[in-house]
Amino acid sequence: MTQAAPLDLLKQARIRFTQREIAAYVGKDIKTVRRWEKGETPCPAMLEPALHGLLQTATTIPVDAPARFRFIDLFAGIGGIRMGFEAHGGACVFTSEWNAFSKKTYVENFGAEREFIGDIVSCPADAVPEHDILLGGFPCQPFSIAGVSKKNALGRPHGFECTTQGTLFFDVARIIAARRPAAFLLENVKNLLSHDKGRTFEVILQTLRDELGYDVHYRVIDGQHFTPQHRERILLVGFREKTAFSWDDLQLPTDGPRLASILHRTDGSEPLLPWDGDRFFDHAKRRVQPKYTLTPKLWAYLQHYADKHRAAGNGFGFGLAYPDSVTRTLSARYHKDGSEILVHQGSRKRPRRLTPRECARLMGFPDTFRIPVSDTQAYRQFGNSVVMPVMREVARIMLPHVDALLGAAPVAPALALVA
Template sequence: MTLAAPLELLRQARARFTQREIAAHVGKDIKTVRRWEKGATPCPAMLEPALRDLLQGNARVDGGNARKTTGGAQFRFVDLFAGIGGIRMGFEAQGGECVFTSEWNDFSTKTYRENYPDGAEHALIGDIVSFPAEDVPSHDVLLGGFPCQPFSIAGVSKKNALGRPHGFECTTQGTLFFDVARIIAAKRPAAFLLENVKNLLSHDKGRTFDVILQTLRDELGYEVHYRVIDGQHFTPQHRERILIVGFRGKTSFSWDDLRLPEHGPRLGSILHRTDGSEPVLPWDHDRFFDHAAKRVQPKYTLTSNLWTYLQNYAEKHRAAGNGFGFGMAYPDSVTRTLSARYHKDGSEILVYQGESLRPRRLTPRECARLMGFPDTFRIPVSDTQAYRQFGNSVVMPVMREVARIMLPHVQTLLAEEAPRGSKQALSLYA
């Protein structure tokens, strides 16, 4: 892609739209558009999809009344790299309507469809890489938990050991951020929320994150805010994730508006209850918990061989002065971070069952609770796949709280555009 292409598109757009209309559509001020026209500064290649969208009529000049939601929804959003829908659930709780979903993993898609039985009008597509940005429905908020393995501590270590590239050099996953960027460029949502691991901040000595910020702020023209939030405020799990929030215009958004409980819950609050009060879920039956015997199914207790191996492994590293080993968890604990590899041995979170008993893994239902999913959330896949899915998911109540503080600013941006009834107003909704 060359700079000539967006400049030519800009010239075509100027034959039909004013500088003010174009500036509103691409999220820049009029002076910037004027400088592009004069050749004083190059027209960014990233804007080509947005300009094509404008020329093809997907954003049209009218009274601003083309925006539509159903069922009384307050805003429309798209769910990219959706996983099992943890971010979606948080934004639906604040009145949002999901109009498009992308998730490439078949097992995650199965769980997603089971819990979000959208009608035929809702598109759930696979790999976003080959999907045309202009075909993504118009929306107010873009959500994207783009893959974190290239940036996570475990992911980087594994790729280094295998001699493979990581970060943006990882062509299969690291560059997926740019697919988020091209959709933002084409559709110009009022806001976005991106989620990733804390290590994204420090990856490649901060250069990776600098590229992300430069793309979102300088190339796309969004006001960007980011913060690392620990999920333990809402669930009994230490889980730090970076959240990147962006708005198409100036706002008074502040992370200080978050309501983060000072004392979060403890592990005992999400464990199966053996006192007879464990709810009988018709979609679980006795899969995870034997209600007649009032106990967790025995298969979740570690075998003697695995428990011996984990103890020896931990002792070997203790002797070497390392901190590696299993993480024993008690009812009053806040656990380590649940990972996608939990299905292998469960070592990061082992539930204590007494001195005379071997510890056990969390059941998939307990993992769902640990991530903040309600018991109405269905688990239609195998335990192995369920562990992977919850280990890759988000702490849903964190998403719900971030959606809460984002919503007033999204509504303000939309309200500023909607009432303009003159030909100067651009509706971004087809």
């Protein structure tokens, strides 16, 4: 098995930690870490033990360690929000996810030791365990630009009029009303702000603030601060009582990583993951599996489609991505043709899709995350997920205020938790 080089370990650490946190952990200046990451100076081999330790403790919490807080994971998907909060010592006590394929991936990575239900709509609020934080990435299709366009074309309702998905927010509200957690974090697409001329979002705020009495703060955050993907999502944070919470406490790197940082490496340094084997990458030939390169027919179709819309003055078309790129937003439809993110392979070769492992990295998931489903399902899952390091950073600034509401002694920052 190929051993990860120091720079590879550094890149994996950057999925979970800021440059400042890594610098503090290894006892170096932040400028030194920045030079390592940019390749201006080599990352020394002597750092391997420290980086290995950081990565190991960041993902492993002793079974008998007391949880800092308890949370529930609604509309859990494959656990991206959960991972961000577990990194700070939280324990998940309840999970809801209706999609069987997502549940398979979730259980593969987190186990099924806690209560797991499918449909939250049919779950009585008093059946949900007591918890300190409610997490929920409630379905965004009724509010997303793509979702609204599709439903309009089909003559179907969207937003809160979409009874199968849009009203799921009110199931979140009834659980908050019944259990009164110290805090919540809700995630959705940026378009939620403008949907139905702002009326949809106004109903959400009125419900959370006026009816439930929570101190609510919201902000749109772009995932490209942490991964090479332009992905804007709105986050709503609420507290049971008035707090001094401020989005200004976020530490968002100004010079985020580029696509090259998540691509399979063809120089012999790509790690051979036992759970992946050669599924995505041929380690013997040092190349991405050929099946991810577009067929001549599909490539010709995408070029024709782009030319047609360009001539009509529209902006539709494929998106070529280069090693120094920040990509477009990965969507759940990526399995169809991969058109939003096509990796350039040179002028004499057709572009390719990202592999599911590269999609996982693009969303900030570590290589320890297992992908037990088909490529099609994996693309859907990562396209519907969250940029995990964003969740970890938001959890970091939320938790001091949660501690205060719970009457707990303040806990050291995230890095001290895992060091």
